[in-house]
Amino acid sequence: MVGIRQAARAQTEAEIKRIARGQIERDGAAGLSLRAISREIGMVSSAIYRYYSSRDDLLTALIVDSYHAIGAVAETADAACVAAGTDNRQRWVSVAHAARAWACAHPAEYGLLFGTPVPGYAAPPDTIDPARRFTNVLLGILVAADAQGLIAASNTTVPTELNKEFELFRSLVEVPVSNGAILVGLSTWMGLFGAISFEVFGQLNNVIDNRDAMFAAVVDHLADGVVGTLPQRG
Amino acid sequence: MVGIRQAARAQTEAEIKRIARGQIERDGAAGLSLRAISREIGMVSSAIYRYYSSRDDLLTALIVDSYHAIGAVAETADAACVAAGTDNRQRWVSVAHAARAWACAHPAEYGLLFGTPVPGYAAPPDTIDPARRFTNVLLGILVAADAQGLIAASNTTVPTELNKEFELFRSLVEVPVSNGAILVGLSTWMGLFGAISFEVFGQLNNVIDNRDAMFAAVVDHLADGVVGTLPQRG
DNA sequence: TGTACATCAGTGAACGCGCGTTCACTGATGTAC
DNA sequence: TGTACATCAGTGAACGCGCGTTCACTGATGTAC
Numbered sequence: 049m050v051g052i053r054q055a056a057r058a059q060t061e062a063e064i065k066r067i068a069r070g071q072i073e074r075d076g077a078a079g080l081s082l083r084a085i086s087r088e089i090g091m092v093s094s095a096i097y098r099y100y101s102s103r104d105d106l107l108t109a110l111i112v113d114s115y116h117a118i119g120a121v122a123e124t125a126d127a128a129c130v131a132a133g134t135d136n137r138q139r140w141v142s143v144a145h146a147a148r149a150w151a152c153a154h155p156a157e158y159g160l161l162f163g164t165p166v167p168g169y170a171a172p173p174d175t176i177d178p179a180r181r182f183t184n185v186l187l188g189i190l191v192a193a194d195a196q197g198l199i200a201a202s203n204t205t206v207p208t209e210l211n212k213e214f215e216l217f218r219s220l221v222e223v224p225v226s227n228g229a230i231l232v233g234l235s236t237w238m239g240l241f242g243a244i245s246f247e248v249f250g251q252l253n254n255v256i257d258n259r260d261a262m263f264a265a266v267v268d269h270l271a272d273g274v275v276g277t278l279p280q281r282g
Numbered sequence: 283m284v285g286i287r288q289a290a291r292a293q294t295e296a297e298i299k300r301i302a303r304g305q306i307e308r309d310g311a312a313g314l315s316l317r318a319i320s321r322e323i324g325m326v327s328s329a330i331y332r333y334y335s336s337r338d339d340l341l342t343a344l345i346v347d348s349y350h351a352i353g354a355v356a357e358t359a360d361a362a363c364v365a366a367g368t369d370n371r372q373r374w375v376s377v378a379h380a381a382r383a384w385a386c387a388h389p390a391e392y393g394l395l396f397g398t399p400v401p402g403y404a405a406p407p408d409t410i411d412p413a414r415r416f417t418n419v420l421l422g423i424l425v426a427a428d429a430q431g432l433i434a435a436s437n438t439t440v441p442t443e444l445n446k447e448f449e450l451f452r453s454l455v456e457v458p459v460s461n462g463a464i465l466v467g468l469s470t471w472m473g474l475f476g477a478i479s480f481e482v483f484g485q486l487n488n489v490i491d492n493r494d495a496m497f498a499a500v501v502d503h504l505a506d507g508v509v510g511t512l513p514q515r516g
Numbered sequence: 517t518g519t520a521c522a523t524c525a526g527t528g529a530a531c532g533c534g535c536g537t538t539c540a541c542t543g544a545t546g547t548a549c
Numbered sequence: 550t551g552t553a554c555a556t557c558a559g560t561g562a563a564c565g566c567g568c569g570t571t572c573a574c575t576g577a578t579g580t581a582c
Contacts, residue, residue, distance in 0.1 A: 053524075053578060060525090076401035078312030083568060094570075095526050103569065163398030165484050167310035176488065209495040216489060234490075235473065235500045241485075242476020243469075250399050251475075254410065255450060256468075261443040266469045273507065287545060287557075294558090317535060328537080329559050337536065 061099050063089060068110055073156040077166045080107060104169055111171065112178050114157040119181025121146045126185050136193040136275040143185055144240055144267045151244045158248050162241055184220065186237055191221050193275045194229040206231050236274040243267070295333050297323060302344055307390040311400045314341060338403055345405065346412050348391040353415025355380045360419050370427040370509040377419055378474055378501045385478045392482050396475055418454065420471055425455050427509045428463040440465050470508040474501070 067085045082103055086093040100106040125146035129139040151158040160166075161179075193199050206227040214230045243266045246252055247259050256262045301319050316337055320327040334340040359380035363373040385392040394400070395413075427433050440461040448464045477500045480486055481493050490496045 051579075057525085074401065076312065076398065078310065079401060081568065082570090091525090092527055093568095094528080094572085097570075098525055159398035162479075162485065163483065164310065164393035167308065167313060207495050207499060209492055210499060213490050213492050213496065231499055231503060234496070235477075235503045238476035238480050238500060239469065239473040240476070242472035242474070242479065245396075245476065245479060246472050249397065251396065256447050258443055258447050261441050262447065262468070265441060265444060265465055266472060269465060269469045269507075273503075285546070291558085315535065316537090325558090326560050327535095328539085328561080331537075332558055 057099075060089075064096065064099055064106070065110060065113065068106060069154075069157065072110070072160065073154075076156070077107070077160055077169075082106070107166065107169060108172055108174065110157070111160055111175055114154070114161050115175065115178035115181060117154070117157070118147060118150050118161070119178065119185070121150045122182045122185040126188070136189055136196065136198060137271050139189045139192075140186075140271050140275050141267055143189065144270075145263075147182070147240065148244050148247070148263055151248050155248045158244070162245060163249065180220075183237075186233065187217065187221055189275065190229060190233040191223055191225055194225050195223065198275055199226070199229045199232055232274050236270050239270045240267070243270075291333075294323075298330065298333055298340070299344060299347065302340060303388075303391065306344070306394065307388075310390070311341070311394055311403075316340070341400065341403060342406055342408065344391070345394055345409055348388070348395055349409065349412035349415060351388070351391070352381060352384050352395070353412065353419070355384045356416050356419040360422070370423055370430065370432060371505050373423045373426075374420075374505050374509050375501055377423065378504075379497075381416070381474065382478050382481070382497055385482050389482045392478070396479060397483065414454075417471075420467065421451065421455060423509065424463060424467040425457055425459055428459050429457065432509055433460075433463045433466055466508050470504050473504045477501070477504075 064085055067088050068080055071080055071084060080103065082096045082100075083093045086096050096106075100109065122143050125142045126139055129142050134142075190199075210231070211227065214227055217230050217233075218225060243263060247263065252259060252262070298319055301322050302314055305314055305318060314337065316330045316334075317327045320330050330340075334343065356377050359376045360373055363376050368376075424433075444465070445461065448461055451464050451467075452459060477497060481497065486493060486496070
């Protein structure tokens with residue numbers, strides 16, 4: 049049973065984070081101010097410390113929330129594909145678009161996760177697992193595609209120095225997955241976030257107006273490399 | 283002839299920017315402080331205003347400098363390749379590595395250009411031309427590769443909605459260049475900056491240790507899509 | 517069921533610090549005749 | 550070549566503002582007996 053006090057506490061925590069997200073949206077991570085939050089919430093500034101022990105502590109809570117949020121939309125999008133029995137390409141496209149939609153709807157939170165690091169802030173270990181939620185979705189698709197032999201493993205040779213580096217990925221999935229697939233997966237992963245960052249961080253301003261079409265085309269092109277339609281190539 | 287006063291002024295301007303870059307490296311763009319600069323330079327805080335009319339003005343100067351810096355290393359790398367008569371793939375690889383090297387050596391400046399936008403700061407039009415310096419190098423390689431029929435124009439169809447969007451790129455080069463080539467070029471461009479951002483912004487921490495090998499492999503893989511070795515594919 | 521005690525949310529004042537920008541000023545360097 | 554005037558770098562004080570964090574406190578809510 050949740051006591052009255054406990055419920056109120058959870059509500060105030062959520063309120064603090066809601067206001068904090070608004071601040072970051074307006075003024076960036078550097079503009080996150082406990083005093084401004086307390087003012088907006090109608091409490092005295094020191095009261096915030098009943099909920100978060102420091103500014104960095106609140107920042108960590110926001111980052112963890114954001115990782116969960118983007119992870120959740122990716123999981124939902126992928127699960128819907130799996131339930132509908134769509135192919136791996138469609139799973140990739142669907143997850144990519146879900147990630148972009150979230151990023152565009154929450155640009156500041158996206159920046160918190162994938163933009164310039166906040167100076168003086170070191171992400172604590174608690175953020176690692178939430179961060180992997182999204183990555184795991186992509187990994188699942190990669191493994192499925194690899195199992196079906198759909199990875200367009202390029203003729204690029206994967207240098208042996210990377211063997212050891214790729215162990216982490218192999219350890220995260222049960223089935224074996226080739227170095228070629230991992231490299232292609234990483235490259236595509238970087239391509240996806242490069243595309244989202246370009247749009248969210250304003251690199252496409254005065255360059256490309258139709259962002260929807262642009263992103264769709266890039267994701268489609270990335271899909272060629274990672275989840276198939278190999279035969280028609282060349 | 284450069285007068286004494288003029289030379290001194292240029293020197294002080296350079297000194298201010300040097301210190302400012304150090305600040306941004308340490309505390310991020312939000313930590314750029316005119317007062318701190320004046321302290322370090324040994325002047326009274328208001329004296330800075332003889333050189334830059336506001337904090338934003340200084341920020342703009344830094345951004346323009348940075349665009350020129352990354353543009354210059356790219357031009358140098360590419361020019362060396364052209365002089366040596368290397369092929370387009372090598373030009374791409376060389377420019378990509380030059381960009382990464384600059385970014386790793388100046389992470390904060392890189393963040394200024396390609397990271398989370400500085401809240402409340404709107405880049406003035408003066409930054410557009412310097413920003414295009416780097417892009418133009420890549421465009422040159424793309425056009426050369428396209429002319430030789432080396433673009434692995436994927437079977438991804440370029441949606442007609444993007445025709446209009448791509449006009450800007452066509453207007454920047456004299457020769458005609460296909461929609462397919464532009465799409466592949468943009469996608470590769472995003473992949474490059476995605477790869478650099480992942481490394482510089484810390485996304486590879488606890489994931490990939492050997493960044494040199496990783497980047498080289500990704501750039502190699504990206505090269506497959508954009509500058510050839512098509513025949514051996516599939 | 518009622519009482520005594522512990523927990524905890526929120527107060528209010530204070531510490532010590534930082535910032536951008538303006539303004540009237542001094543004194544040295546450059547320029548025009 | 551020398552003088553009068555304009556330019557301009559740098560000063561020092563001030564305005565008005567913001568911040569994170571600590572501390573001793575009050576009073577209400579919950580808990581154990």
